Amino acid sequence: MIGHLEGRLRHKAPDYIVIDVHGVGYIVYVPLSTFYDLPGPGDTVALNIHTHIREDAIQLYGFRTVAEKDMFLRLITVNGVGPRLAVNILSGLTPDDLHRIILQQEGFRLKSIPGVGKKIAERILLELRDKMSVKKGREAEQPAPAAESSYGDAYSALVNLGYRPAEAEKALGKAIKSLGADPPVEKLLKETLRLLA
Template identity: 45%
Template sequence: MIASLTGRLAFKAPTHLTLDVQGVGYDVLIPLSTYYGLPDLNATLALNIHTHVREDAILLFGFSSRQEKETFLLLTTVSGVGPKTALGILSALPVSDLVSAIHAGDVEKLETIPGIGKKSAGRLVLELKDKLGKLHPGPAAPAVGLGSQHDRDAEDALSALTNLGYRLQDAKEALKRVRQERPAPLSLQELIRHSLKELARG
């Protein structure tokens, strides 16, 4: 079972990346929290890995920190929460916000996560509240600068939102409202965060 990988970052997108380890390319699924902190292409990258074995596939889930991986594994212990749902939860909420919401029993906040309804949010609180000691929130990953990548970041934000389960048209409208209300250049992280807030408002 693969627990970690170190190699050259050959490709990156908001939901997955390719890590070249001595000529072998590994396709790794990642949350947005990991994507925000990725280096430039061709840089050396070390990831914490969870290997998920199914009858029809072997999936690799990658995380920039041990904290993210531990949170992911803890989420998958909740009934009805599989690996991809856990990844979506980490993409929608930073670990610190997730811990705060569960500790406070903030079901409404958890319901803003795509794919998490009222019952699922209640299960997260019920089943994880006593396990919060295993989670150790740390500083947020740095935002990715915009610079000349303004349009590319907008496209990446749109891709991230649709991969989180939002309809394409709804995601486009949310991004449009964010860019109208905040004309100053925003980082990719800020674009996604503000768009998620717009989508949560309906």
Template identity: 45%
Template sequence: MIGRLRGTLLEKQPPWLVVDVAGVGYELEASMNTLVALPGPGEPVSLYTHLSVRDDAHLLYGFAREQERSLFRALIRVNGIGPRLALAILSGMDEMAFMRCVMDDDAKALTRLPGVGKKTAERLIIEMRDRFPHWEPAEAGLGVASGGSTAADVRQDPLVDAEAALVSLGYKPAEAARMLVGLEDEASTEAMIKAALSRRLAG
């Protein structure tokens, strides 16, 4: 099991990133909260990881915080929640925001996340209520409602990249395009995605 990687960030194209560890490039999929928290390519990074072994692939997921990985692992144990939906949930809100939704029985807020309907939201609330570890509050600036971002890889067409990333999270193309209206002046693809998700959840 690969539990943690420390190396140099080579590439960041949401929701994917590549980390060089002693000359080996590890490709990971990550939540938007983790991607926004990371520095730009060429900078050192340290990520908690989860390795998923399937018959057709070995998939590696990266997390900026250990508690985000803990929630990911708890989510994929819920019936009907796979790694892709778990990442979409973690992209839409941070760990503490998700915990508040569960503890407050706030199914409405959960249904604003891609792929989460009313029945899935209710199942999450029931099954996740007793699964939370003892967490410290999430670091300031990493929640979905926080502003600003760290340095990021500015690609040639960040708007196209942002729309593709939202679609990969489960939003329909037309919905992803609507979420990005008016965000063309954001500094990076990650900032665009963060702002679109914040606006979607504020709903």
């Protein structure tokens, strides 16, 4: 599974880019927030990657910050929200905006995003409300810590292995309690798989 890509930017379009890593071109779907921060073609680019595996395709989704990737991973746990829609949502709202919208239950702001209707907006608000912690002051503006990145990568791996999102979250929570704060993703995944066995 690919979690990070660094290479030369070969192609740049609003919905996807191509990153050349030692002669291999990877198509990576990106939100507009990431697209706007990209350098020009030919320059080096590095992105946090989520590998999405389907029966008929393996797709890569890239994000400039861990916070964007973390919010993407939360969004795709919502019933009816696939990776493309999650990218679309992050193209219109920053992770901090989305966090605030979910905590304040502002469905009308979500419905302004193309592809998000009333039912999807309600599901996002309902299913993610309890997963959002209240952040105060400048803490909300800071990038996610390494522990969240480990959690996000491990969570993504478990879901891609076929575990249900709720099952993966519960097991990851137990694993983090037993391993302590900020475990490396390999240890976290190993412990979580042991708990799920």
